[in-house]
Amino acid sequence: MFKNVYNWIDERLDFTPIWRDVADHEVPEHVNPAHHFSAFVYCFGGLTFFITIIQILSGMFLTMYYVPDIKNAYASVEYLQTQVAFGQIVRGMHHWGASLVIVMMFLHTLRVFFTGSYKAPREMNWVVGMLIFFVMIGLGLTGYLLPWDNKSYFATKVTLEIANSVPVLGPVIKELLQGGTIVGAETLTRFFAIHVFFLPAVLLLLLVGHFLIIRKQGISGPL
Numbered sequence: 760m761f762k763n764v765y766n767w768i769d770e771r772l773d774f775t776p777i778w779r780d781v782a783d784h785e786v787p788e789h790v791n792p793a794h795h796f797s798a799f800v801y802c803f804g805g806l807t808f809f810i811t812i813i814q815i816l817s818g819m820f821l822t823m824y825y826v827p828d829i830k831n832a833y834a835s836v837e838y839l840q841t842q843v844a845f846g847q848i849v850r851g852m853h854h855w856g857a858s859l860v861i862v863m864m865f866l867h868t869l870r871v872f873f874t875g876s877y878k879a880p881r882e883m884n885w886v887v888g889m890l891i892f893f894v895m896i897g898l899g900l901t902g903y904l905l906p907w908d909n910k911s912y913f914a915t916k917v918t919l920e921i922a923n924s925v926p927v928l929g930p931v932i933k934e935l936l937q938g939g940t941i942v943g944a945e946t947l948t949r950f951f952a953i954h955v956f957f958l959p960a961v962l963l964l965l966l967v968g969h970f971l972i973i974r975k976q977g978i979s980g981p982l
């Protein structure tokens with residue numbers, strides 16, 4: 760039955776060569792931990808991607824219950840934690856995943872650095888990686904405010920003061936992010952939009968670029 764559906768679509772779209780091209784692509788021996796155990800460091804990028812996917816999926820479910828206004832935000836998170844089936848688990852995955860993905864990304868960056876993989880011809884992918892790094896930090900900072908409890912409120916005040924200390928542009932950046940003169944209702948809706956729409960959209964574009972460049976240039980090494 761599935762085979763028939765697959766064949767029906769494939770006859771019309773001829774998509775088998777597209778996924779075969781990815782599936783049949785051989786992993787070089789020097790990055791395969793099954794050949795050399797120390798090659799596990801080459802898995803860090805893929806693991807970062809795996810956690811990123813978990814963040815996107817768990818975040819999609821959290822958005823179904825979260826209410827981005829200062830009167831209801833905290834209560835909506837509390838409701839999700841205590842009343843919704845699997846709510847606590849899904850929120851826990853998103854919460855811990857947010858830290859884990861930064862750790863994993865950092866390990867991946869260390870691998871790239873210590874194997875010298877940022878050198879020619881891969882400088883562009885290092886720069887794309889740096890942009891991804893800032894987007895991930897931005898996702899962490901904007902997500903932190905969303906539960907709208909004391910911790911997130913005061914942490915965001917500190918973050919915005921740091922933004923404020925940027926030479927010349929600081930006050931403009933702070934006001935743009937804050938959406939007014941205080942951390943309040945506008946800040947929360949702004950951070951929500953940035954967290955669930957702007958940054959994920961930019962992240963996906965950057966990741967597509969990251970992977971296309973890797974595919975084009977091949978993985979670096981052997982050392």
Ligand code: HEM
Nearest residue numbers: 801802804805807808868871876884885888889892978979
């Ligand atoms: C969400 C974050 C990121 C994901 C999901 C990701 C994913 C990947 C993957 C799957 C690879 C293939 C090799 C491997 O797995 O080690 C790779 C390679 C690479 N990444 Fe990332 N990456 C991320 C962030 C970064 C950052 C922050 C940098 C550096 C600033 C970076 C720079 C590079 C470079 C230069 C390569 C090519 C390395 C080589 O050919 O050996 N990436 N990335």
